Amino acid sequence: MMDGRAITTMLNAAPAGAYLKDEIRVAEDGAFALIMACLRVLSGHFTNSLVVSWYRSSECADNTFHTVANLSYDPFFYRPFALNDVTAHAIQAQRYIYKYGISERHAAQVVKKNRSNGVNNVLAHLRSKVTAEEVLKSDPISYPLKALDLPPLSDGACAVVITGSKHATAAKNKRAWIKGFGWSNDTYYSGDKELANLESLSLAANKAYQMAGITDPLKQLDVAEIHDITSYHELMEYEALGFCPRGEAGKYLERGSFEINGELPVNPSGGCLSSNPYTATGLIRAAEAALQVMNRAGGHQIAGARTALAHGTSGFCAQSNCAFILSANI
Amino acid sequence: MGRRVGIVGTGQTKYRSKRRDCSAPDLVYEATSSALADADLNLTDIDAIVFGLAPEALDGINSMDKWCADAAGARNKSFIRVHTGGATGSSVANAAVYHVASGMFDTVLAVAMERVGETPDAQTILNRIYDPVVASDFGLNIINHVAMETSRGMETYGFTEEHMAMISVKNHLNAFNNPYAHLRINVTVEDVLKSPVVCWPLKLLDCCPRSDGACAVIFASEKKAKKMAPVPVWVNGMAALTDITVPGEVRGGQEQIRMTAARAYQMAGIDNPKEQIQVVECYAPFSSLELMYYETLGFCERKDVVKLVESGFGAMTGKVPFVPSGGVMCTNPIGATALIRIAEAAIQVMGKGDKRQVPDVTNALATGYGGSPGPGSASFVTVMVLGKK
Numbered sequence: 001m002m003d004g005r006a007i008t009t010m011l012n013a014a015p016a017g018a019y020l021k022d023e024i025r026v027a028e029d030g031a032f033a034l035i036m037a038c039l040r041v042l043s044g045h046f047t048n049s050l051v052v053s054w055y056r057s058s059e060c061a062d063n064t065f066h067t068v069a070n071l072s073y074d075p076f077f078y079r080p081f082a083l084n085d086v087t088a089h090a091i092q093a094q095r096y097i098y099k100y101g102i103s104e105r106h107a108a109q110v111v112k113k114n115r116s117n118g119v120n121n122v123l124a125h126l127r128s129k130v131t132a133e134e135v136l137k138s139d140p141i142s143y144p145l146k147a148l149d150l151p152p153l154s155d156g157a158c159a160v161v162i163t164g165s166k167h168a169t170a171a172k173n174k175r176a177w178i179k180g181f182g183w184s185n186d187t188y189y190s191g192d193k194e195l196a197n198l199e200s201l202s203l204a205a206n207k208a209y210q211m212a213g214i215t216d217p218l219k220q221l222d223v224a225e226i227h228d229i230t231s232y233h234e235l236m237e238y239e240a241l242g243f244c245p246r247g248e249a250g251k252y253l254e255r256g257s258f259e260i261n262g263e264l265p266v267n268p269s270g271g272c273l274s275s276n277p278y279t280a281t282g283l284i285r286a287a288e289a290a291l292q293v294m295n296r297a298g299g300h301q302i303a304g305a306r307t308a309l310a311h312g313t314s315g316f317c318a319q320s321n322c323a324f325i326l327s328a329n330i
Numbered sequence: 331m332g333r334r335v336g337i338v339g340t341g342q343t344k345y346r347s348k349r350r351d352c353s354a355p356d357l358v359y360e361a362t363s364s365a366l367a368d369a370d371l372n373l374t375d376i377d378a379i380v381f382g383l384a385p386e387a388l389d390g391i392n393s394m395d396k397w398c399a400d401a402a403g404a405r406n407k408s409f410i411r412v413h414t415g416g417a418t419g420s421s422v423a424n425a426a427v428y429h430v431a432s433g434m435f436d437t438v439l440a441v442a443m444e445r446v447g448e449t450p451d452a453q454t455i456l457n458r459i460y461d462p463v464v465a466s467d468f469g470l471n472i473i474n475h476v477a478m479e480t481s482r483g484m485e486t487y488g489f490t491e492e493h494m495a496m497i498s499v500k501n502h503l504n505a506f507n508n509p510y511a512h513l514r515i516n517v518t519v520e521d522v523l524k525s526p527v528v529c530w531p532l533k534l535l536d537c538c539p540r541s542d543g544a545c546a547v548i549f550a551s552e553k554k555a556k557k558m559a560p561v562p563v564w565v566n567g568m569a570a571l572t573d574i575t576v577p578g579e580v581r582g583g584q585e586q587i588r589m590t591a592a593r594a595y596q597m598a599g600i601d602n603p604k605e606q607i608q609v610v611e612c613y614a615p616f617s618s619l620e621l622m623y624y625e626t627l628g629f630c631e632r633k634d635v636v637k638l639v640e641s642g643f644g645a646m647t648g649k650v651p652f653v654p655s656g657g658v659m660c661t662n663p664i665g666a667t668a669l670i671r672i673a674e675a676a677i678q679v680m681g682k683g684d685k686r687q688v689p690d691v692t693n694a695l696a697t698g699y700g701g702s703p704g705p706g707s708a709s710f711v712t713v714m715v716l717g718k719k
Contacts, residue, residue: 006385006458007415010701013708014574020589023572023710024421027383027395027413036410036425042432044332072392076353185409188397203406315396320409 003059016052016159029053029227030283031312031322034160035183041164051160055277057153065153072316078190085229086150088190088316090142093232096196097144100247104144107231108135109253111148111273114228117260118270120299125154125275135231149231156277158284176290176308176326180214182207183322190317198233198240201311201321205241208309212325217242218257218264221325222305223292225285227313228271237311238266241323260302268292268300282312286324293328332431336555336562337716338548339369340673345512345543345661348447354394355401357544358443361666362402365439365546369558376548377435378408382422382442384415384665384700387455389445402441415459416613417570418442419545419669420698420712426549427565436551437558443544444665452540452664461706464577472615473537475704477529479582480618484531487622487632491531493639494617495522498535498659500645501617505656507646507685512541512661522617531618538615543663545670563679566693567598567715577706583699587626590711591697595628598715600693603628607715608691609651609678610644611671613699615658620644623652627695627713646688654678654686668698668712675716693717 005011009018009025016023024040026033030053037049060068069084081087096102112132118124130148138147162178163170184203187193205217214220226241228234235249243264244252252258258266267273269288272281289308291297297305306328314320341364343349343357352360366373379402381395391397395411402409408429414421419442426440446452453471460466484490499519505511517535525534555562571593573586591603600606610627614620621639625632629643629650638644644652653659655674658667675694677683698712 004458005462006387006455007413007701009414010459010707011461013572014576018572018708019574020586021572022570023414024412024425024570025414027393027411032410036412036428039425039428039432039434042332042434043428044431045428068392071390072394072396074353074391074397183408183410184406185399185404187400187405189400200406315393319396319399 028314053280053283054157106250108132110231114273118274151276180208180211180325201240208323224309226311286310334552338559341365349542358401361544361546415700417698417700417710441546442666444663446540465705497617505660536617538662567594569593594713671696
């Protein structure tokens with residue numbers, strides 16, 4: 001609905017190359033389209049599949065994005081409270097602060113990290129460093145979220161090619177093996193779930209870990225690209241993904257665990273806080289994770305990355321989540 | 331070709347212009363619980379859910395799948411939404427088949443819903459599927475595009491408004507046998523011809539209604555399906571194809587339907603549809619479109635379409651009944667419509683059709699159609715062959 005078109009694929013099937021092909025559109029974040037493509041290849045119905053995701057935030061004039069976002073809520077209970085992509089996530093962040101004693105400075109540190117990583121990514125939308133002080137002093141939007149805790153709204157697209165062929169001939173630096181993936185959905189009703197725990201992300205990640213044989217993500221993963229819809233969400237995601245125990249994201253962050261030279265660099269590409277073509281953002285995480293294990297990430301390459309995690313989210317308060325484990329080794 | 335997949339249960343809501351008695355999640359719940367009851371399963375037996383909803387502007391709620399997820403029983407389960415316009419329902423079914431065939435899940439619920447009654451004017455919204463620069467401004471929408479397709483069909487197939495009216499009469503009569511059908515009205519050829527012209531040659535009674543409703547179908551792996559259902563329905567052939575129309579071009583989707591059907595038939599081992607298929611649930615929201623399916627789905631040559639209509643080939647008493655449910659012409663909750671075709675085809679194979687049951691069905695055909703072969707747009711066609719074996 002955001003782009004003013006009734007069926008978005010109608011205009012974009014042609015440039016995506018769908019002419020006389022079996023095309024299906026997943027109406028979630030682009031990372032879920034990658035899941036559909038994996039299922040289609042695993043089903044034996046298809047060998048090669050192209051996954052494309054795009055978004056034009058600029059189709060929504062300045063403040064209408066949040067107005068349309070408000071329309072994502074049901075008209076009876078939630079919509080009248082003016083909940084939208086910012087206010088709903090602010091409530092979630094407040095809950096997280098209350099439950100685990102995380103500080104606004106921790107969130108600011110996440111912004112600082114991702115924005116300085118983004119400088120090294122030639123495709124990133126925002127390529128300027130910010131300090132934690134600047135984040136803390138940026139305009140308050142909806143407590144505790146300040147302007148710089150939020151991602152920009154970007155135009156952009158991402159495409160990923162997958163194959164199920166046993167004879168994949170791609171050169172070593174042009175392939176990444178999908179070792180595991182999982183996805184799950186939580187209740188829509190914010191009051192019926194623990195907002196700080198991102199339960200559906202834990203379930204999704206555990207499925208992916210199980211498939212890929214990951215038991216200690218912090219040690220076994222070399223890099224992670226996660227869907228940081230706000231700085232606070234990145235912290236919650238560390239915990240839900242099992243990178244650290246519940247409530248300890250701040251402690252690990254202070255230790256520098258997730259910095260570009262840390263134990264497990266998170267979002268070396270700059271993440272969603274640097275580029276946010278909304279529904280394409282999750283698929284970009286998967287593409288970036290693939291580039292890392294292919295050793296083709298350029299200026300933001302993590303040296304020797306062999307195993308990477310990618311995460312995509314869809315719906316407010318991170319209702320639906322999916323996770324992928326990509327590896328340089330089959 | 332992956333694992334074999336079967337259908338073990340179906341569920342539908344009552345369809346109305348406006349279901350004032352309930353909300354969108356209520357509709358999803360009604361269809362979901364009815365499918366679970368039909369298959370004699372509990373929610374705990376369902377491993378994953380695929381959800382279908384077409385243009386959300388029709389419902390006035392963005393990404394409404396999120397609100398409906400709980401009603402589909404999707405909490406803490408894998409849940410994904412598919413949207414391919416009018417073909418949404420059949421794309422949902424295809425996606426559910428991939429879920430099971432991939433080996434990742436054993437039992438998957440496909441559920442699709444639409445509340446067209448929420449919008450004052452569906453065609454204004456559907457105008458927004460054409461090219462925004464060169465086509466939308468001309469006021470093109472589904473009805474006037476199909477009208478152009480129809481007048482061209484009258485030229486190439488040689489059918490008349492009377493032949494279209496005969497299809498309409500047949501479908502409205504069939505709807506009386508379907509307890510879920512939205513329109514249950516007595517219609518004569520004369521009524522159709524005298525009904526108000528919507529866009530020539532389409533008259534009001536050649537057109538589908540706008541409906542609220544939902545449909546659910548449960549798919550299972552071969553091993554599970556054999557245990558779960560007395561008569562599991564096997565997905566023996568399926569195909570989907572997208573076609574693209576460049577700005578300035580206006581044409582019909584007939585060639586695309588022919589190509590898609592050929593692929594599904596090849597997979598299912600169908601080489602003579604007229605003899606091998608006993609019932610067809612085709613996606614025809616307008617009477618003229620059903621007529622052309624007789625040829626594009628391989629039941630006759632183009633020149634024989636008129637003869638087939640006149641001889642009552644697609645009537646309940648004919649050789650191959652088309653839409654015993656009354657079809658899209660009598661019920662059209664857009665996002666769910668193509669899944670209803672699959673549910674109705676499965677019901678025929680299971681032998682659960684009651685008054686609308688066609689005798690001795692071993693193979694049934696269901697099709698889906700989304701988008702429009704109009705300027706700067708794309709169209710999706712799906713064909714699924716269901717069988718007893």
